Amino acid sequence: MNQAIRNTWIAVMLLFVLSLGSLSYVQFFAAKDLSENALNNRQLFKEFDLPRGAILVDGKPIAESVPSDGQFDYQRVYTDPELYSHLTGFYSLSNSSTQLESKMNDVLTGNSQDLFFDRMINLFTGKANEGASVELTIDGELQKYVYGLIPDGTRGTIIVSEPKTGNILAMASKPSYDTNLLAVHSSSKAADNMSKLLKVDGLSPYRNPAIGNLTAPGSTFKIFDMVAALESGKYTADTMLDNPAKVTLPGTNTQLGNFYGGNCAAQTKATLAFIVAQSCNTPFVNMSQDLGAETYQDVTERFGFGQQVEIPMSVVPSVFPSELNAAQLGQSVIGQFDVKTTAMQMNMAAMGIANDGVIMEPNLIKQVIAPDLRVLSESKPKAFSTATTKDIADKVTDLMRGPVKSGTAVRAQVPGLDIAAKTGTSQIGNSDLVNSWITGFAPADDPQVAVTIVFEKIDFKTGSSLTSPNMKKILEAVFNQ
Amino acid sequence: MSELETTPVSRRNMELLLLLLALAVAMAAYYLVGINSDGGMSQEFISQGLILAALSLVFHVILRIWAKYADPVILPVTVALNGIGLAMIHRIDLARTTDAAFRQILWTGVAMVIAMIVLWAIRDHRVLRRFTYIALAASVLLLLLPLIPGLGVIINGARIWVRVGSVLSFQPGELAKITLAIFFAGYLSSNRELILLAGRKFGPLQLPRARDLGPMVVAWLVSIGVLVIQRDLGSSILFFGLFMVMIYVATARVSWIVIGVLMLAGGGTFAYLTMSHVTRRINGWLNAFDPEIFHAQGGSSQIVEGLFGLANGGLLGTGLGNGSPYMVPLANSDMIVASLGEELGLIGLSAIVLCYLILVSRGMRAALGSRDTFGKLLATGLSFTVGLQCFVVIGGVTRLIPLTGLTTPFMAAGGSSLLSNWIIVALLLLISHNSRRPILSGVSATAEVATRAPRSGGLFGKRKESQR
Numbered sequence: 001m002n003q004a005i006r007n008t009w010i011a012v013m014l015l016f017v018l019s020l021g022s023l024s025y026v027q028f029f030a031a032k033d034l035s036e037n038a039l040n041n042r043q044l045f046k047e048f049d050l051p052r053g054a055i056l057v058d059g060k061p062i063a064e065s066v067p068s069d070g071q072f073d074y075q076r077v078y079t080d081p082e083l084y085s086h087l088t089g090f091y092s093l094s095n096s097s098t099q100l101e102s103k104m105n106d107v108l109t110g111n112s113q114d115l116f117f118d119r120m121i122n123l124f125t126g127k128a129n130e131g132a133s134v135e136l137t138i139d140g141e142l143q144k145y146v147y148g149l150i151p152d153g154t155r156g157t158i159i160v161s162e163p164k165t166g167n168i169l170a171m172a173s174k175p176s177y178d179t180n181l182l183a184v185h186s187s188s189k190a191a192d193n194m195s196k197l198l199k200v201d202g203l204s205p206y207r208n209p210a211i212g213n214l215t216a217p218g219s220t221f222k223i224f225d226m227v228a229a230l231e232s233g234k235y236t237a238d239t240m241l242d243n244p245a246k247v248t249l250p251g252t253n254t255q256l257g258n259f260y261g262g263n264c265a266a267q268t269k270a271t272l273a274f275i276v277a278q279s280c281n282t283p284f285v286n287m288s289q290d291l292g293a294e295t296y297q298d299v300t301e302r303f304g305f306g307q308q309v310e311i312p313m314s315v316v317p318s319v320f321p322s323e324l325n326a327a328q329l330g331q332s333v334i335g336q337f338d339v340k341t342t343a344m345q346m347n348m349a350a351m352g353i354a355n356d357g358v359i360m361e362p363n364l365i366k367q368v369i370a371p372d373l374r375v376l377s378e379s380k381p382k383a384f385s386t387a388t389t390k391d392i393a394d395k396v397t398d399l400m401r402g403p404v405k406s407g408t409a410v411r412a413q414v415p416g417l418d419i420a421a422k423t424g425t426s427q428i429g430n431s432d433l434v435n436s437w438i439t440g441f442a443p444a445d446d447p448q449v450a451v452t453i454v455f456e457k458i459d460f461k462t463g464s465s466l467t468s469p470n471m472k473k474i475l476e477a478v479f480n481q
Numbered sequence: 482m483s484e485l486e487t488t489p490v491s492r493r494n495m496e497l498l499l500l501l502l503a504l505a506v507a508m509a510a511y512y513l514v515g516i517n518s519d520g521g522m523s524q525e526f527i528s529q530g531l532i533l534a535a536l537s538l539v540f541h542v543i544l545r546i547w548a549k550y551a552d553p554v555i556l557p558v559t560v561a562l563n564g565i566g567l568a569m570i571h572r573i574d575l576a577r578t579t580d581a582a583f584r585q586i587l588w589t590g591v592a593m594v595i596a597m598i599v600l601w602a603i604r605d606h607r608v609l610r611r612f613t614y615i616a617l618a619a620s621v622l623l624l625l626l627p628l629i630p631g632l633g634v635i636i637n638g639a640r641i642w643v644r645v646g647s648v649l650s651f652q653p654g655e656l657a658k659i660t661l662a663i664f665f666a667g668y669l670s671s672n673r674e675l676i677l678l679a680g681r682k683f684g685p686l687q688l689p690r691a692r693d694l695g696p697m698v699v700a701w702l703v704s705i706g707v708l709v710i711q712r713d714l715g716s717s718i719l720f721f722g723l724f725m726v727m728i729y730v731a732t733a734r735v736s737w738i739v740i741g742v743l744m745l746a747g748g749g750t751f752a753y754l755t756m757s758h759v760t761r762r763i764n765g766w767l768n769a770f771d772p773e774i775f776h777a778q779g780g781s782s783q784i785v786e787g788l789f790g791l792a793n794g795g796l797l798g799t800g801l802g803n804g805s806p807y808m809v810p811l812a813n814s815d816m817i818v819a820s821l822g823e824e825l826g827l828i829g830l831s832a833i834v835l836c837y838l839i840l841v842s843r844g845m846r847a848a849l850g851s852r853d854t855f856g857k858l859l860a861t862g863l864s865f866t867v868g869l870q871c872f873v874v875i876g877g878v879t880r881l882i883p884l885t886g887l888t889t890p891f892m893a894a895g896g897s898s899l900l901s902n903w904i905i906v907a908l909l910l911l912i913s914h915n916s917r918r919p920i921l922s923g924v925s926a927t928a929e930v931a932t933r934a935p936r937s938g939g940l941f942g943k944r945k946e947s948q949r
Contacts, residue, residue, distance in 0.1 A: 002849050004733040005861050008726055009845045012865060015872035016838045020831055022879040026791045027827040034792035039775050042789050045805055 044093060048072035048185070053108040053131030053371075055088050055100060058140040061133075063088045063101070063179075076101075076183040082176040083147050086208035087138070087364065089313075090179040094187035095194050098206055100134065100364070103312045107132050107368050130371040137167040137366045137379075145477050147172035149470045155202045155456040156466065157210045157343045160474060163351040163447045165381040166360030168311065173209040175202050202456075211315040214340035215456055218424030219279045219408075220437045221335030223349050226276065226396045227388050228291055228299045235272055237399055241283040243270045249327035250289060256330060258282055259425070263407075276399045277407030279423060281334045288333040293324045296333060302387045304348050304359065309384065311344070311362045318345040335426055346439040347452035348384070353400065353420070354447035357393035359384045397444050409438060411468035414475050420444040421451075423467060428457060436463025442475050449478050489919050492553040493545050499557035500541055504534050507564020510801060514572040517802025525571060529586045533564055536593045543597045547604060548914035552847060555913065558840045559891060559906050563589055563899075565833065566892030568801065569813065569820055576807035581894045588896035592903035599907040606911045610855045613667025620660040623653040624703070627711060641713045652897035654707070654716045655888075658866050659901055659908070661703075662723060666858035669731035673854065676732055712758055715873060715885030721745060722869045727862045731854075766883035783810045784877070784884045787819035791879070798826025813894045815886055818878045834875065837890070841868040844909045850916035860912045863905045 026034070034040065049072050054064040062084045068075035076091045078084070089099025097105065106112040110131040142160060150156035150172065160170040181193040182205060197205050207213070229235040245265060246257040258264040264280035275283045288296070300320040301307070309315040318341035324332055331337035344362060352359040361384040368376040388396075400420035403409040408423040421440025428434060436458055441450040451471050455463045508530050515526050537560045544551050567589070571582035603609065609616075626643050627633035634644045644650045669676075707717045725741045752759040761779065768774050769781035769788075776782070786809040793804060806812045806820035813820065822830040844864025851857045867890050877884035888898040 001730065001733065001854065001857060004730040005845060005848050005857060008730060008861055008865060009842065011726075012841055012845070012868040013838070015868060016834060016841075018881065019872050019875040019879075020834055022876060022881040023791070023822065023827060023830060023834070026788055026879045027794060027822060027830070028796055031792040031795050034788055037770065037789070039770065039772065039785060040789045040792075042793050042805060042808060045808065 053133040056135040057138045071185045078179040081179040085176045085179045090182040092182045094190045133369045135366045139169045142170040146170045150174045159347045159452045163354035163450045211344045215435045216426035217335040217341040218426030220424035237273045247282045249330045252327045277402030285330040343454045350439045350450040352387040354441040356390040357388040409468045412471040418444040433457045438467040491549045496553035503557040503561035510568035513801040518575045550914045550917040551910040552913035562891040573813040588899045592900040596903040596907035616660040616663040620657045623657040626653045655897040655901040662862040665727045670854040715887035726865045790819040790823040794823035837871045847913035856912045
C-alpha cells in the first residue's frame with residue numbers, strides 16, 4: 001500500500017513539474033510573443049499612466065500629455081487638432097493609435113533604443129520613464145495658411161516640401177477632424193465619436209489622404225512621359241509632333257481626344273514644349289506606342305511607384321499597372337486607366353525634377369528631444385532614389401515652365417518668380433466630377449519648395465480654380481515671408 | 482531497514498519558528514502592496530495582519546495541546562499561502578475599490594476556528610471511519626443542495642452555489658470532496674481484501690469483478706452528474722481524480738487506472754460532443770487567440786488576459802502593487818495565479834507552487850506513516866485533491882489544459898474553498914499526529930502493522946508483492 005502511496009506522490013510530483021514547466025513556458029519562453037500579441041493592450045494601459053512625449057511644431061506642442069484625474073494619470077491633448085489631425089493621428093485606448101502617434105510610439109513612450117541609457121538610470125533611481133518629444137519639420141504658419149486654402153466641404157490635400165532636403169513644410173487635408181474626440185479615455189465615448197466621424201463623407205480617421213488616398217494623376221503624369229521621351233533620345237523640346245484632335249486607341253474603336261477647352265486645337269503639329277504647356281493628350285498617346293510599356297514602368301519605378309516610402313508614416317505605394325495592352329498603355333500615359341498615385345508621390349516627382357533628378361526622402365521628423373531637452377537624434381537629408389540625370393531634369397524643368405508661362409497653369413504666375421509646374425485633370429468614370437491636380441516647384445533655377453495640390457471628386461471649374469491659383473498664393477506666402 | 486524507531490519528538494518549536502517566518506512573509510507581502518500603492522499604508526495592514534497572526538498562533542497552541550506530534554511544516558506552509566493570498570486580494574481591492582480582503586480575512590477566521598474545532602472534536606481520525614455511509618449521504622446531499630429551487634443560484638454559468646439570506650453564498654461541493662474522501666477511505670479500507678482477491682486476469686491487466694466495479698461506476702456517475710447538472714467541469718475532474726487515486730492506493734492495481742482513464746476519456750468526449758458549455762470551453766482553449774473567440778461573450782478573454790498578465794510578469798515580476806493584474810477577469814479568485822505570476826514573476830510563483838508541493842508531500846508523508854489503512858487512504862486522497870487542484874488551476878491558467886472554475890487552495894477569494902481546505906489541513910495534521918505519536922498501548926496499531934511496509938526491502942515485503 002505504501003508503494004502505491006509513493007507512486008501517487010510521484011504522479012503528483014509530475015503534475016507539479018508540468019505546472020512549473022507550463023509556467024516557465026508562458027512567463028519566460030513565450031513572454032515576448034505574448035506581450036507583443038495584437039490582442040494585448042496591457043502595454044497600452046501602462047503607457048496611459050506614463051508621461052508621453054510631445055509632438056512639436058516650431059517648438060510648441062501640438063500633441064502633449066497632461067496630468068489627468070480620470071481613469072488614467074495622463075490625458076493626451078491636441079492643440080489645433082483639425083490642422084494636424086492627419087499628421088499626428090490620435091492616441092486612443094479603444095481605437096488604438098494612428099499616424100505619428102503610432103509610428104513614433106517607441107520614442108514617445110521612451111522605449112526607443114536612443115533612450116536606453118536613460119532607462120537604465122531610471123531603473124536605479126526609481127524614476128518613471130518619460131517619453132521623448134518629436135519635433136516636426138512642419139512650418140506652423142505655412143501649415144495654417146495652406147489648410148485655410150482648402151475650402152470646407154471639399155476633399156483637398158496640399159503638400160509643400162523642400163526638394164533639397166526632403167523636409168515636409170506643410171501637409172494638410174480636408175475633411176479633417178478633432179483628434180481630441182478620439183483620445184478620450186472612456187471607450188464608449190471614443191467608440192461613439194469614432195462612429196460619428198466615420199460617417200463624415202470622404203473622411204477616415206485612420207487614413208492621411210496625402211499619403212493614403214490613391215487617385216488617378218491625370219496629366220501630371222506627363223512629367224514621367226517627358227522623362228521617358230527625353231531619356232529615349234528620340235525626342236527633344238523642339239521635336240515636332242502630330243497633334244490630332246483625336247486618336248483611336250490601338251486595337252479598339254475608342255477615341256481619345258485632347259482636352260476640350262484647351263488650346264491644343266490651335267496646332268495640328270506642335271513641338272513637345274507646346275503640347276506640355278497646353279497639356280495635349282494625343283501626341284503622348286502616340287509616343288507611348290513608340291516607347292513601350294517597360295519604359296514607363298522603369299521611369300515610374302525610379303520616381304517611387306510601387307516602393308515603400310516612410311515619412312515616417314508609410315506612404316501607400318502608387319501604382320503603374322503591369323501587363324498593359326497598347327490601348328491601356330495609351331490611357332495610362334495620360335494618367336488615366338488604372339494609374340493611381342498619392343499626393344505624396346506627385347510631390348516626390350516635382351522634388352526629383354527640382355533637385356537635379358535626385359529625390360530626397362520625404363520626411364516629417366526634424367529631431368527627437370529627450371525629456372531633459374538633449375537632442376537625441378536629428379534627421380539628416382537622405383537620398384531616396386536617383387530618378388533621372390541632371391541633364392534630363394533640367395530639360396524637364398524647362399518644359400514645365402511652359403504651363404505657367406503660357407499654358408494650363410497661367411493662373412499660378414507670381415510676378416518675378418520662375419515657376420515650373422504641371423497641371424492635371426483626371427476623369428472619374430462617366431461622372432462630371434474630376435480630380436484636379438497641380439504639382440511643381442519654384443524658383444525653377446534654384447528650387448526652394450515643391451508644391452502639390454490635389455482636389456478629389458470635384459467639378460472641373462471649381463477644381464481648376466483651387467489648384468493653380470492656390471499654388472500662386474502659397475508661393476507668394478513662401479517667398480514674401 | 483528504512484525506518485529506525487526513535488523516541489518521537491513533538492517538534493512544535495520548529496513549527497513556531499516556521500510559523501513566524503510564514504507570518505513574516507505574509508506581512509511583508511501586505512506591506513509591499515501598501516507602499517507600492519498610491520494610498521500608502523492602510524489601516525487594514527495592521528488589523529488584518531494582526532488577525533492572521535493571532536489566529537495562527539492560537540492554532541499553534543491548539544496543536545501543542547491536542548495534536549502534539551503533528552507535522553510541523555503543514556501549518557506554517559498553509560498560513561504562508563493564505564497570507565500571500567490575502568495580500569494579493571487586498572492588492573486587487575485597491576485597484577478595483579472593492580472589499581474582498583475583508584471578507585477573506587473573515588472567512589479565514591471562520592475556517593481556522595472550524596479547523597481547530599475539528600482538531601479538538603475528532604482527536605483521532607479513525608473515529609471518522611464510523612461515519613463512512615453518513616459521509617456518503619452527506620456528500621450526495623451537499624452536491625444536490627444547489628439544485629434545490631430557491632436555495633441554489635447560478636454564478637458564472639455553474640449551478641454550484643447555495644445562497645442563504647442575501648449575503649452568504651456557499652459552494653457545498655467544496656465540502657463534498659472531504660466527505661467523499663471519508664466515504665471512500667472507509668469503504669475501501671473495509672472492502673479492500675474482497676476487491677483485491679477476486680478478479681480475472683486479462684493479458685497484463687487484472688480486471689476486477691463486475692460487482693467490484695460498483696463504486697467505480699458510482700464515482701463516474703457522480704462526477705459526470707456534477708458536470709451535466711451543475712455544469713462544473715473542474716469539480717467533476719477533481720472528484721474523479723480523487724476516486725481514482727484512492728482506489729489505486731487501496732488495491733495497488735494499475736488496471737483500475739486504465740479503466741478509469743478510459744471512462745474519463747469516454748465521458749469527456751461525450752461531454753465535448755453534446756454539451757455546449759464544454760464545447761465552448763474546449764474551443765476557447767484550442768483557439769484562444771482567435772480574435773473572434775477572444776471578443777465573444779464568455780470567450781477566451783479570461784484565459785488570454787491571464788496569459789498576458791503572466792507574460793507581463795516575466796521572470797522577476799513587476800513587484801507587488803506595480804503590475805496590472807486587475808485587467809484579468811476574476812483576478813482575485815479563479816485567476817489569482819495569473820495575478821501572482823504577474824507581480825511576483827516566475828520565480829515568486831514557483832516558490833508558491835513549491836509551497837503547495839511541500840504541503841502535498843507532507844500530507845503524503847503522513848499517509849505513509851499512518852498506522853491504519855483508513856488513515857493512509859484519507860491522507861493520500863486529501864493531499865492528492867490539493868495537488869490536483871493546483872495542477873488543474875495552473876494548467877488551466879497557462880493553457881496547458883482547458884480552463885475550469887476550480888479555486889486555488891488557500892489563496893483564491895472564496896469562503897467555501899478556504900473552509901474546506903482548512904478542514905483538510907486539520908485532518909492531515911490529525912493523521913500525522915496519530916502516525917507519529919508514541920504508541921502507548923497496543924490497542925490501535927497492531928492490526929495494521931502487517932500492511933505497513935511493502936517496500937521495507939526485507940524478504941517479507943518482497944513476498945507480499947509476489948503474492949498479489
